[in-house]
Amino acid sequence: DLLNRDRRVILGMERYRRIREDITPEHFTRSKFFAPDESETTFLPKRLMPPDRPGFKVWREDEDLVREKWDSPDLRYMGDKSPFYVLQLPYLAETFPGSRFLIPIRDPISVADSYQRRAEDPNDHWPVENDYRLAIEHWNGSIAALLAYIEDHGFGDLFLIDYDTFYSGDPDYLRSLYSFLELEMQSEVLRAFETMTADWADHVSRPPRLSSVMEEEVRSNADWGRYS
Numbered sequence: 001d002l003l004n005r006d007r008r009v010i011l012g013m014e015r016y017r018r019i020r021e022d023i024t025p026e027h028f029t030r031s032k033f034f035a036p037d038e039s040e041t042t043f044l045p046k047r048l049m050p051p052d053r054p055g056f057k058v059w060r061e062d063e064d065l066v067r068e069k070w071d072s073p074d075l076r077y078m079g080d081k082s083p084f085y086v087l088q089l090p091y092l093a094e095t096f097p098g099s100r101f102l103i104p105i106r107d108p109i110s111v112a113d114s115y116q117r118r119a120e121d122p123n124d125h126w127p128v129e130n131d132y133r134l135a136i137e138h139w140n141g142s143i144a145a146l147l148a149y150i151e152d153h154g155f156g157d158l159f160l161i162d163y164d165t166f167y168s169g170d171p172d173y174l175r176s177l178y179s180f181l182e183l184e185m186q187s188e189v190l191r192a193f194e195t196m197t198a199d200w201a202d203h204v205s206r207p208p209r210l211s212s213v214m215e216e217e218v219r220s221n222a223d224w225g226r227y228s
Contacts, residue, residue, distance in 0.1 A: 003077075005192040008183060010069055012080040013043045020088050024095060028078050030070060034063070076183065086142045089149040093157060100181065103146060106163035108139045108222035109215060117209040132214050140223045147226050164204075169197035 003009045015033065016023045019040050026032060036044055045063055069075055079099070085092060086103060093099065115135035118126035150158070159180040165173050174193050178185040210218070 002189065002192055002196060004066075006183075006186060006189050007069055007072060008074050008076040010066055010075065010078045014082045015041055015043070015080045017041050017043075017082040017084070020082060020085055021091065023080075023092075033070075034067070077181065083138075083142070087145045089145065090152070093149075093153065100157050100159070102159050102161060102177070104161045104163050104166070108136065108218055108224075108227070109210070110163070111135050111139050112214070112218045113208050113210045116214065120209065132210060132218060136218055136221050140221075140226075143223055143226045167197050167200045167203070169194065169200060 004011055012033070015036060016027055017040075036048065038044070047063075077100075085101075089101060092101070112132035112135040115126075115130055115138075116132040118124045119128050119131040159177055161177065162173075171190060171193065174190065175185055178189075208215070
């Protein structure tokens with residue numbers, strides 16, 4: 001959401017989440033990018049949503065804004081956001097040479113608490129079965145895949161974003177991300193960052209959703225060695 005505030009960046013919202021093992025540069029052509037269907041994603045724009053079921057937009061902002069950026073001579077980056085791309089990093093690096101990967105990193109207790117919180121929220125589209133136990137499985141698999149990629153390829157095309165540091169609202173941390181992208185950070189992006197991180201203190205002060213038994217299960221089963 002933050003990077004999409006930048007006129008030089010277009011990021012899909014899980015645009016190709018269902019075919020992430022098979023995407024090619026053709027998927028980032030205009031005709032393909034603006035024609036999503038349910039074989040590729042669960043995030044559809046309103047104009048393509050069937051009338052008898054709820055859904056999600058591909059972008060939070062109007063599609064016209066994305067189309068305008070597409071045609072802009074300032075456009076520098078085009079990509080997609082989906083958590084499980086981390087499992088396909090070798091394929092993506094080979095298929096999209098010169099690409100850059102932004103990978104958020106967060107401790108397993110916080111990730112499990114987030115999964116559990118969403119699973120218990122009846123207003124969230126998150127399935128109830130996607131609870132803290134699934135979080136451990138996903139987290140372990142992601143950490144293992146990321147470490148394997150780093151051991152083979154190094155850090156040259158990766159920026160590992162410490163989740164808590166980023167959302168604490170430190171502008172220098174945002175500048176370091178922009179330095180990695182070789183872009184000058186613009187004032188409108190900084191203002192958006194300040195707005196998006198303004199309630200972080202309230203966020204971290206919320207009572208945890210994990211019980212002591214749940215937390216101990218996470219601590220016992222998370223792959224702390226690879227994480228370290």
